[in-house]
Amino acid sequence: MKANNNLRPRLKVRRVNLDTGRENVVVISRRSVALRPDVFRGFSRVELRSNGKALLATLLLTDDGMVEVDELGLADPAFRRFGEPVGTLVSVTPAASPESLEFVRRKIQGRSFSAPEIAAIIDDISHYRYSDMEVAAFLIGSASFMTSSELLALSKAMADAGTQIKWQRSMVVDKHCIGGIPGNRTSMVVVPIVAAHGLTIPKTSSRAITSPAGTADTMEVLARVDVGVEQMKEIVAACHGCLVWGGHVNLSPADDILISVERPLSLDTREQMVASIMSKKLAAGSTHLLIDLPVGPSAKLTTALEAMRLRKLFEFVGDHFGIAVEAIATDGSQPIGNGIGPVLEAQDVMAVLSNDPSAPVDLREKSLRLAAHLLDYDPELRGGKGYARARELLDSGAALKQMQKIIDAQGPSGVRTDLGTLTADVTAPRDGMVEAIDCLRFNRLARTAGAPIDKGAGIKLFKKIGDPVEKGEPLYRIYAFDQPEFELAQAAAKADNGYVIRTPVPGSENRP
């Protein structure tokens, strides 16, 4: 039915002020002069064409006001992606599903994907040809089982879909954490240590989607993170490392789309997580990669067995593509450091790099351990000396100096970096010892307080697991700027403060 676009009246582009997330959405009048929308009903997806451009979009109907009968309303991001000015004449036709959706249907019925099929799907997804529901069909259809070949093909296809960075070096090291632990900003300590040693570590990080901060959000407190590939290369040439936002570099763009659909559905498939991470590392040109796998009762991995299975998946993909992958299980039983939220986390990081006596010990120790693994990749370094070397670089101030150099190279970000002016302390309801801190709860609480939108919003923990507490003693402080959010966070903390405090057995310990 594509042959006769010219037979129907075209519609004038209008911008509709509606943010529809990542999905292309267009609005047509129920009395449109083009094909009557009732006819479109059976299709729901339409294709726009103008000046050689084409766009697939989901169709909504309106009765009046929003668009005229001779207009086609383009919501954000459809308007931006179509890139034609208001008033441009476009033809609109009912759109069939992308052909690759047939592979998805077969997968749902139990077949496996071939590599070219996965490549076609990822190509369509990264060009916004899938609706959110079609993306969901791909993810869910693949969730119950994914073969080794599918995992490799998916990693490769996702890496191929975006920017691919080439480095003129034999060794490009990288680290990555699978996430879930509040305050876990080790990259911002590890990168300066490793870069100070002289290894190349061009770190790209994500922004928060549902968490209160991604490494890119926290680094932005100290420096600009939205740098392009060329500038990133210059920074790495000058400093051996960088800490930038991966989204601006456009590594594995399909991954961002898949994640935007996984999140609302809380889908969490191991193979998809591995493909997501490895595709970015492949595209980023990493040769040696350290994966941080936190294990804990409220972490993404709750048992050593789960961590081992995931480690093996990472190793399998790494081996196939010639990336030296090491995946290590770490303590994910509680938040790392004291701060949760960009400004508070940046303070922790700078305290560790400055050898401030009040710096959080767990953040320092974990960062040293991860840095040691990376430094041990250096053939020049004597076996087993990674940790000592990392500690030397941190204690001597070399790492701090390197961080300052990276910050200067990336330039100032201009974001507001003051701490939230509304504060409230949450206190211990009884005497005892901290037995557990719920990571999920604190991610949500810091987010409710305004992080990462307000960089200075978040939570500062005063007590960690094993600390004794007295009734009425502050457990943590909430920081916020916005009154309703502040009250919302306080109420949430009141309903469940996120701490488990074990009361000592009477007589077995002294009680005040």
Next chain:
Amino acid sequence: MKANNNLRPRLKVRRVNLDTGRENVVVISRRSVALRPDVFRGFSRVELRSNGKALLATLLLTDDGMVEVDELGLADPAFRRFGEPVGTLVSVTPAASPESLEFVRRKIQGRSFSAPEIAAIIDDISHYRYSDMEVAAFLIGSASFMTSSELLALSKAMADAGTQIKWQRSMVVDKHCIGGIPGNRTSMVVVPIVAAHGLTIPKTSSRAITSPAGTADTMEVLARVDVGVEQMKEIVAACHGCLVWGGHVNLSPADDILISVERPLSLDTREQMVASIMSKKLAAGSTHLLIDLPVGPSAKLTTALEAMRLRKLFEFVGDHFGIAVEAIATDGSQPIGNGIGPVLEAQDVMAVLSNDPSAPVDLREKSLRLAAHLLDYDPELRGGKGYARARELLDSGAALKQMQKIIDAQGPSGVRTDLGTLTADVTAPRDGMVEAIDCLRFNRLARTAGAPIDKGAGIKLFKKIGDPVEKGEPLYRIYAFDQPEFELAQAAAKADNGYVIRTPVPGSENRP
């Protein structure tokens, strides 16, 4: 976080003129005085509360114009379902997913549903608590395998979710076709025959979703079909049968929601089809059910093996719930009758009932065969006499008289019943014999021409499989009212006329 609804400013309800299909959608300003929408981003689903009412909805953002900073825009159908007037103050909170979505996640990971889990899911779905994407997750997660227990539980839960009709009779017969064959309006012949015999056959039918006509659309050419349960009972009491729209009776409302998501994804799972049909029959109070399973190259079932598997699923569910089910494979190699589209199909039906010599033989014969199966349920009738009795009722005019009675009881519909004024004949490109007619193609073609929105739009076939044709001889006629749609349909027919015409081997037959 529900404890503190009163802490945040409430928003005023505004109606946003946007039809979002079946999904609840609300629009909030990016500068809203309630919680800032950036905070909502991580959630995407919100809960509205006012005057004891609650509604889950998907959130869209706007910069200005559409809603003010103190307003909450409710699109259709959210506005209708919330049922509060413009200006009502509502609280808006980020909404967690319905708890039953956790069962869906586990199913995706390979577990089976328990019956109470399925009941909880269907309850949430039928109360519009699932987003479209969450509905898709349920459907796709269940698509690759569904146990017998799951199939039974799903059929039961769907039946329980809506109206359940009780008949004070020991035998209530029904028929159902799985669809896919254009023009297949046998119900409109079968119901009057069976009702004329005196068996109770309260037929509820669907409207077209992506096809050019459902039986309810075609019946509406002759009579009103949107009758409620009570009136339906009166009609059946007077006429032994009826032909009404199931949607108005609210049988298995979850099914309509599931179908609205299955269609755009072209999901087609046997178990879901069986649960969908059987849930409606359970709710409708049927005791004896005949299922029509058309088999053909462009039908939903392409082999006898597929038809047998599906038959066994229907029998299994029927046996469990005490419904006598008979499922028979029928010829689905081409459209049934000559007309495709409501008015044309109604003409075929009335021609058969009137014993018009030009009536399509295939529609007559298939209807007689189906009616015979149903009549054979009557214990009063001598074994094997069903066909003869059906034919007697049709040939004598008793069926026509019964149809007139049903039409009178349902009353006039008031729809326009004239044929499309724009017509074009599509002719044979060469001499030969009709070897195949593509059902999918003709469904789409008639829909493109305007059916079922324009009752009089559609296709009239002049040639069926086995008919000899000469080059230039009309194969079918397109009827339309709308010029652009007329041209679109003609262009589509030009690109692929939907017929396969086999040229006779030269010399083996006479050629003109």
